[in-house]
Amino acid sequence: MSFSERQTHFFRAFLEVVVPEANEDVVGVADRMVSSKPAAIQKKMRLFMFVANILPFFRFFRTFPSLSVQKRERFLRWLATGPVGLFRLGFWGLRSVALLAFYGDEGSWKGLEYGGPIVDRPRRLDLPVDPYDTLGDA
Amino acid sequence: MSSPEYDVVIVGSGAGGGTIAKRLAPLIEKGLRVALLESGPRYDRTYFNQREADMQSLFWEGGAWLNPEGTLQMVAGRMLGGSTPVYTGVTFKLPDDVCREWNVPTLTVEDLAPRFSRLKEEVGAAELPPERINKNNELFAAGAEACGMKTIKLEINVRGCKGYGFCNLGCASGAKQSTLEVQIPSAEEAGLEVIHNCHVRRVEDGRVHAEVLRAPEGSTPNERPEGKISLSARFIVVSAGACSTPALLAASQLPNMSPTLGRFFTVHPSLTVNGTHPEIVDSHLNFPKAYYVDDFSKSHDVYLETAFYYPGVTAKNIDGFGVEHLRRMKKYRHMMAIILLNHDAATYENRVAAEPGTGRPVLEYQLSEASIRSLVQGQREAARVFFAAGCTEVYVPSAPDGMITRDQKDDIDQLVTVERYQKGRIISSSAHPQGGCRMGTDASDSVCDPYGVVHGQPWLRVADASLFPKSSHVNPYLTVMALSDRVADRLIDDLA
Numbered sequence: 001m002s003f004s005e006r007q008t009h010f011f012r013a014f015l016e017v018v019v020p021e022a023n024e025d026v027v028g029v030a031d032r033m034v035s036s037k038p039a040a041i042q043k044k045m046r047l048f049m050f051v052a053n054i055l056p057f058f059r060f061f062r063t064f065p066s067l068s069v070q071k072r073e074r075f076l077r078w079l080a081t082g083p084v085g086l087f088r089l090g091f092w093g094l095r096s097v098a099l100l101a102f103y104g105d106e107g108s109w110k111g112l113e114y115g116g117p118i119v120d121r122p123r124r125l126d127l128p129v130d131p132y133d134t135l136g137d138a
Numbered sequence: 139m140s141s142p143e144y145d146v147v148i149v150g151s152g153a154g155g156g157t158i159a160k161r162l163a164p165l166i167e168k169g170l171r172v173a174l175l176e177s178g179p180r181y182d183r184t185y186f187n188q189r190e191a192d193m194q195s196l197f198w199e200g201g202a203w204l205n206p207e208g209t210l211q212m213v214a215g216r217m218l219g220g221s222t223p224v225y226t227g228v229t230f231k232l233p234d235d236v237c238r239e240w241n242v243p244t245l246t247v248e249d250l251a252p253r254f255s256r257l258k259e260e261v262g263a264a265e266l267p268p269e270r271i272n273k274n275n276e277l278f279a280a281g282a283e284a285c286g287m288k289t290i291k292l293e294i295n296v297r298g299c300k301g302y303g304f305c306n307l308g309c310a311s312g313a314k315q316s317t318l319e320v321q322i323p324s325a326e327e328a329g330l331e332v333i334h335n336c337h338v339r340r341v342e343d344g345r346v347h348a349e350v351l352r353a354p355e356g357s358t359p360n361e362r363p364e365g366k367i368s369l370s371a372r373f374i375v376v377s378a379g380a381c382s383t384p385a386l387l388a389a390s391q392l393p394n395m396s397p398t399l400g401r402f403f404t405v406h407p408s409l410t411v412n413g414t415h416p417e418i419v420d421s422h423l424n425f426p427k428a429y430y431v432d433d434f435s436k437s438h439d440v441y442l443e444t445a446f447y448y449p450g451v452t453a454k455n456i457d458g459f460g461v462e463h464l465r466r467m468k469k470y471r472h473m474m475a476i477i478l479l480n481h482d483a484a485t486y487e488n489r490v491a492a493e494p495g496t497g498r499p500v501l502e503y504q505l506s507e508a509s510i511r512s513l514v515q516g517q518r519e520a521a522r523v524f525f526a527a528g529c530t531e532v533y534v535p536s537a538p539d540g541m542i543t544r545d546q547k548d549d550i551d552q553l554v555t556v557e558r559y560q561k562g563r564i565i566s567s568s569a570h571p572q573g574g575c576r577m578g579t580d581a582s583d584s585v586c587d588p589y590g591v592v593h594g595q596p597w598l599r600v601a602d603a604s605l606f607p608k609s610s611h612v613n614p615y616l617t618v619m620a621l622s623d624r625v626a627d628r629l630i631d632d633l634a
């Protein structure tokens with residue numbers, strides 16, 4: 001697992017707004033996807049989640065997950081198109097993870113009438129090693 | 139620590155490394171000792187399960203290798219075969235005028251012509267038979283022609299394609315002619331030694347330093363134990379791809395390297411855009427790509443090619459989120475798809491660097507204003523094609539809320555604007571990294587000579603897309619193979 005409890009809590013609240021049809025399985029798929037990223041990218045994503053979690057406190061006196069869905073949406077819209085490049089980047093990056101996790105996996109396919117794979121092969125869930133994270137200095 | 143002796147060690151097994159291995163096969167049969175080291179795992183075609191979420195692991199950085207400014211996501215394969223097991227197989231010769239513009243001595247249209255013919259035959263490149271052309275392609279051709287554009291048929295390198303349509307997740311039938319299916323097996327038959335999960339960290343005169351990594355479940359197990367290895371070799375050919383070769387050479391800290399190492403890195407920044415058609419299109423089924431339009435290549439540096447994507451990447455490409463995004467995605471099966479490929483300028487500033495300490499390649503690429511203008515014009519032209527083909531809505535990220543409806547179709551130029559290409563929100567992608575070890579005659583402005591010999595290091599060769607001095611304009615794999623074929627010529631001479 002790469003998401004901490006607080007991050008999982010944040011991501012669920014994020015998903016509810018960004019991909020309203022997503023269910024709990026998507027959190028697991030997204031977690032796996034984030035784990036497959038290099039450590040430095042994972043760190044940036046975690047930092048974005050931390051900031052986006054507490055930022056609403058300064059305006060609404062609540063953290064992101066405790067806001068109503070409408071307020072969460074307003075806040076995310078501000079991050080998504082607002083003037084702060086790093087917030088935009090963080091938002092669109094995490095949105096990509098959420099969408100890939102939902103639409104890239106079976107749970108969404110029926111709703112799209114997408115047939116999924118044509119061949120019948122086992123799941124491939126073991127992640128390869130990132131050579132630059134695991135090795136010491138060159 | 140083992141120290142076997144090799145005549146040649148090849149680093150990387152994609153279009154470049156695979157071509158070198160194949161060319162050396164007759165000599166390997168006669169006793170030449172050659173090893174091919176690949177950082178990624180060895181998967182055979184039965185590994186590819188056509189599931190988007192699972193197959194992210196076939197790519198470096200999960201298929202989304204970001205540049206620091208966050209405007210570009212690089213997609214590059216990391217497995218035996220490099221990017222070729224996931225390429226679409228679109229086959230282009232380097233255009234004659236681009237070859238002349240490259241202005242590399244001995245690299246002429248006449249020199250390349252017979253190589254292209256032979257290589258095309260080797261990978262079975264030809265136009266698709268009519269039964270393999272899907273509805274997205276038919277609609278694209280009709281729409282583009284209605285707009286007065288000239289559509290041209292693509293040549294594709296498949297043999298016995300089953301039309302699964304999952305080409306970018308690995309061809310489950312082996313029909314796509316990748317180096318995993320063609321060049322590497324034929325060289326292995328001759329006696330080539332392949333070491334997969336073998337990540338090269340540093341090269342020096344006569345030696346390669348690497349580490350054998352864990353083999354993921356379901357992939358071919360390692361023959362060598364995990365851990366550091368050091369191999370001695372007379373010649374080293376680096377074919378780690380344009381994202382990795384410059385970083386590997388930089389991390390190796392070789393003496394007297396050209397100041398242009400890593401520089402003039404180009405990527406063909408691209409966007410995939412969609413339109414929804416009243417009928418079911420299923421652009422992901424059958425063979426995904428059959429046509430392109432080059433009418434805007436000279437005027438706006440952009441090509442339009444038919445495209446396809448599975449739901450996850452399609453969802454990412456479509457602007458917005460929440461209920462409205464869901465509404466758009468519900469039309470997935472009705473979506474047409476076009477990819478816009480900008481041939482970007484090669485500039486000194488854009489480069490691949492090596493992260494200090496780890497040697498991780500850092501893609502210091504900045505998307506230029508010129509590229510943004512090209513991609514905006516490409517979106518406008520694609521929108522016209524979609525509407526002419528009968529689409530009711532078009533999703534292009536530089537329109538307000540990322541969408542144009544049919545009743546707005548006469549206002550495309552006003553709606554799709556450069557100002558609406560907001561960096562950070564719109565992320566272009568690339569599957570065509572090029573340059574960084576450009577060829578030339580002088581070490582002050584090139585890294586390699588016209589035959590891939592690194593200036594000042596006669597033992598070291600480069601054979602991959604990093605050799606390109608500028609963008610190839612077109613999809614690059616055949617040019618990578620042809621340049622590597624030239625590198626093999628010189629190497630074979632030098633081995634003699």
Ligand SMILES: Cc1cc2nc3c(=O)[nH]c(=O)nc-3n(C[C@H](O)[C@H](O)[C@H](O)COP(=O)(O)OP(=O)(O)OC[C@H]3O[C@@H](n4cnc5c(N)ncnc54)[C@H](O)[C@@H]3O)c2cc1C
Pocket residue numbers: 149150151152153154155175176177178213214215216217218219220221222224225226227228229230306336337338339377378379380382383386569570571601602603604612613614615616618
């Ligand atoms: C999804 C996708 C679709 C594409 N479709 C097309 C197409 O239709 N037509 C076309 O012309 N082109 C296409 N391309 C591009 C084409 O695949 C590349 O241009 C071509 O493969 C480049 O060849 P290369 O040898 O430079 O690099 P690659 O083929 O990428 O091979 C480089 C190899 O080196 C390995 N490597 C990297 N670092 C190290 C290291 N330190 N140690 C050991 N090994 C290392 C990598 O893992 C990789 O296997 C596509 C690419 C992708 C990703």
Ligand code: SF4
Pocket residue numbers: 296298299300301302303304305306308309310311312313314424425426
């Ligand atoms: S469409 Fe053809 S080439 Fe592509 S994955 Fe399917 S069988 Fe392979």
